[in-house]
Amino acid sequence: MTVTPSVLELKGEMLMLNVLRLQDVNVDNIEAALQKKRDEAPMFFIQSPIVVDCSDLSAEQGNLLDLRALRRILVKMDFVPVGLRGISNSMLAASMSAGWNVLRSATKRPAKLKKATETVVNNKNWLNENNQDKEAFTQPEKDVTKIEEIAEIRAGMTIERPVRSGQQIYAKNADLVVLSQTSAGSEVMADGSIHVYGPLRGRVLAGVKGDKTARIFCRSLEAELIVIAGCYQLLDESNTDLKGQPAMIRLEDEKLIIEPLD
């Protein structure tokens, strides 16, 4: 009997990388500007992966861009060019021949809600075809939109009255604050975190769209069911000694952790 040796392991990982959003196609200008940025923190940029985003460029501008020279500059500055993004179809051939990987352009969905489930392998197929990975790549570049989205999330939803049996409250793209109790047989849900200042007795679902950083806070934990990003637990099946106590619930390694709030 032979045991097949393990060939590889494929797992999801988030990767920090830089996105260079071009507004000019003059390679000398790009080099000068980038050099300046790099000199601000030279150690930080050494061997760091970089994606070039051309979505701000028009088709004509794109065709004028010297992709080969651009790649040379990046390598010279110790960046690791990962690929191009946001290019027009007319640039496709030039990109390939200049040795660039082409990434599909970013979607407008909030980056923090996405999952990067693929392993980071520098493989052309993977870069071109995997939908999930390009989302991981879009993350750092989307800082501005991310801040706006977070501001939106912060706006939150506040419920002043008790949430009764049979009622359902959903805070879309937001945190939920319930100032009173939630009754047995009720359901409170939020894309963000949930805070309940009265007794929490019903079902409670935080991070409904998959935000694993969402948390549940309550003054008295008496919930029937607790869920964060799809990970659920019946409180009666939990061995926590915090039932009826102030508690915070968070997700760690796909497990719900119930901690005292004080």
Place this chain on the structure above:
Amino acid sequence: MSKVIVVTSGKGGVGKTTTSAAFAAGLASKGYRTAVIDFDVGLRNLDLIMGVERRVVYDFVNVINGEATLRQALIKDKRVDNLFILPASQTRDKEALTKEGVESVINELKEDGFEYIVCDSPAGIEKGAFMALYFADEAIIVTNPEVSSVRDSDRILGILQSKSQAAINGETVKEHLIITRYSPERVNNGDMISLEDIVNILSVPLLGVIPESKAVLQASNSGVPVIMDVKSKAGQAYMDMVERYLGEDVPHRFLDVKKKGFFKKLFG
């Protein structure tokens, strides 16, 4: 200013109609012009408990359909001045209740100078119950010291604060809690939920606790609102509740287990 008060519970058989009758009779006995409407179309009971079942000519649905005037349908109580009963129809179903129809009847009662309009809700969360609570300014939630009753009351509170006209207009319906069929002995034995626990679960201000009493059944069967049986504990507790509702500071009674004397212990 007239007030519309719904007496509701979600669950059936907890004492809504008994409470409606007692509460309306109590308000009327205090000098307020009061009407009590039976919303339980198809299963009318209020007229029986009020002892007017043989005086029903026209009913709530007749008025809604324009087959009778409100004045023709309202039955004046012979024992208490200021008390009027609008009976439900026994031969129709709850689909006969329309929002516009109910609203016009309530408005007409208001114009007629009724200070309190008590709406006796049917059980359940369907159309009849919805119609009864839709126009309410205040709600009396009737609960028994029993888990399913408490749960159903919680449910109806949710509907009240989300589906009623007041809720839709961004206002809140004032809530009052009545616990009926309360037996301190059985609470002590652990058979019943204590009133502290009920108030804690529902977080609604407690308006009254009505002790379990044979007088309630006797009163119902003889068509006399139990509040008129001033010797019974239930009757006294209902009068306390009415006075408390009207703003008087009345302590709760009948909450403790009474010590049985020697003979009581011997003979039960």
